[in-house]
Amino acid sequence: MTTLPALSSRAEALYRDYKLGAVRDWKARTGGLAIGYMPIYIPCELLHAQGVLPVGLLGARDDLEIIKGDAYYQSYICHIPRSTIELGLNGSLDCLDGVIFPAICDVIRNLSGIWQNLFPDKLVRYLDVPQNFSPNIGGRFYRDELESLSADLTARGARAYDPASLSASIALYNRLRALVRGLYALRQEAPWKVPTSELYIMLRATMVLPVEEAIDLLDAYRAGVDAADDRQPLDQARVLLTGSFCEQPPIGLIRTLERSGCYIVDDDFVQVHRWIKSDIPTEGDPLGNLVQAFLSDAIASPTRYIDQGVKGAELNSRVRTSGAEGVLFCAPSFCDPALLDQPMMVRAVETTRVPWTAFKYSENTGQFQVIREQAGTFADSIKLWSEA
Numbered sequence: 309m310t311t312l313p314a315l316s317s318r319a320e321a322l323y324r325d326y327k328l329g330a331v332r333d334w335k336a337r338t339g340g341l342a343i344g345y346m347p348i349y350i351p352c353e354l355l356h357a358q359g360v361l362p363v364g365l366l367g368a369r370d371d372l373e374i375i376k377g378d379a380y381y382q383s384y385i386c387h388i389p390r391s392t393i394e395l396g397l398n399g400s401l402d403c404l405d406g407v408i409f410p411a412i413c414d415v416i417r418n419l420s421g422i423w424q425n426l427f428p429d430k431l432v433r434y435l436d437v438p439q440n441f442s443p444n445i446g447g448r449f450y451r452d453e454l455e456s457l458s459a460d461l462t463a464r465g466a467r468a469y470d471p472a473s474l475s476a477s478i479a480l481y482n483r484l485r486a487l488v489r490g491l492y493a494l495r496q497e498a499p500w501k502v503p504t505s506e507l508y509i510m511l512r513a514t515m516v517l518p519v520e521e522a523i524d525l526l527d528a529y530r531a532g533v534d535a536a537d538d539r540q541p542l543d544q545a546r547v548l549l550t551g552s553f554c555e556q557p558p559i560g561l562i563r564t565l566e567r568s569g570c571y572i573v574d575d576d577f578v579q580v581h582r583w584i585k586s587d588i589p590t591e592g593d594p595l596g597n598l599v600q601a602f603l604s605d606a607i608a609s610p611t612r613y614i615d616q617g618v619k620g621a622e623l624n625s626r627v628r629t630s631g632a633e634g635v636l637f638c639a640p641s642f643c644d645p646a647l648l649d650q651p652m653m654v655r656a657v658e659t660t661r662v663p664w665t666a667f668k669y670s671e672n673t674g675q676f677q678v679i680r681e682q683a684g685t686f687a688d689s690i691k692l693w694s695e696a
């Protein structure tokens with residue numbers, strides 16, 4: 309069995325490699341197309357079924373000095389589009405045959421336009437997603453989007469769409485989702501066994517691996533943590549971290565939160581494998597199944613219109629299920645979807661009397677002392693004065 313330190317160091321190398329060495333190797337081995345995608349969700353199953361490697365792009369962390377990327381955006385815009393531009397201009401992403409920009413916010417929409425100007429020979433696809441969840445309206449619209457995306461991939465040299473291949477790909481991604489769900493559930497039960505900083509690095513590594521290898525990695529990680537008898541509980545406060553669904557915090561920030569006395573028992577990181585909550589059926593019309601899962605089985609997100617439900621209800625339900633004793637609102641600076649939703653989410657959490665605190669970050673934040681003091685004080689106050 310591969311040891312946990314060996315798995316972690318492999319995953320961290322994949323996470324740190326913004327030149328996408330693993331993707332270059334895959335392309336050299338298979339000759340297939342590699343298509344990048346911006347957060348939060350794209351139907352990776354469809355790409356896989358056509359022989360395409362989906363590659364998650366989540367910025368450049370704190371590892372890259374942004375020089376040209378800043379020139380494309382105002383100062384009051386989040387950081388991830390700047391680092392993505394920088395990566396594009398410095399050649400780090402040149403192994404990608406295209407990029408999909410899912411509809412998240414105006415920043416991503418604008419980035420898709422800039423990308424089209426900068427890289428006119430590559431596939432640039434803005435993936436519009438429905439905000440109406442009726443099968444006859446939003447469902448038809450989304451199916452058209454997916455069929456057109458599929459045709460674009462074929463025109464670039466991918467295999468043509470074939471329902472049997474899509475069913476097989478859905479089954480594989482169901483397996484990956486189940487593994488991630490299992491790890492999240494184990495972390496809720498025994499957070500000392502699955503430190504969030506470690507789990508996070510594993511999930512980031514899966515962004516650049518083919519799904520088959522991602523499954524192997526998470527399988528090995530699960531076996532490793534199940535067998536890790538030396539991991540013992542500490543007297544830490546259980547917190548749910550929310551707001552970090554697109555631009556990701558630096559790993560140093562996650563480690564700082566853990567060192568300041570918090571067990572993160574639920575979070576919004578790397579949502580692509582958790583966007584669809586349960587297994588997608590593999591029988592019948594697989595493209596219809598993908599569409600239906602998006603309409604009726606996706607997580608609540610600030611980027612998604614809530615028509616029937618109540619804002620904050622899912623967050624409160626996650627707080628209950630995870631046994632969180634506090635909520636950290638942890639959003640990227642200038643992130644419109646997260647920060648516009650935050651007051652409504654705070655109001656919802658306050659109805660439950662669960663304490664909360666809030667701070668902002670940027671993917672290249674380098675100083676954590678202030679956050680350490682704030683989170684440490686929050687964790688101590690939970691331990692000293694919580695009703696439990």
Ligand code: SF4
Binds near residue numbers: 414416
């Ligand atoms: S961090 Fe927020 S504002 Fe920036 S691109 Fe992502 S969702 Fe949009």
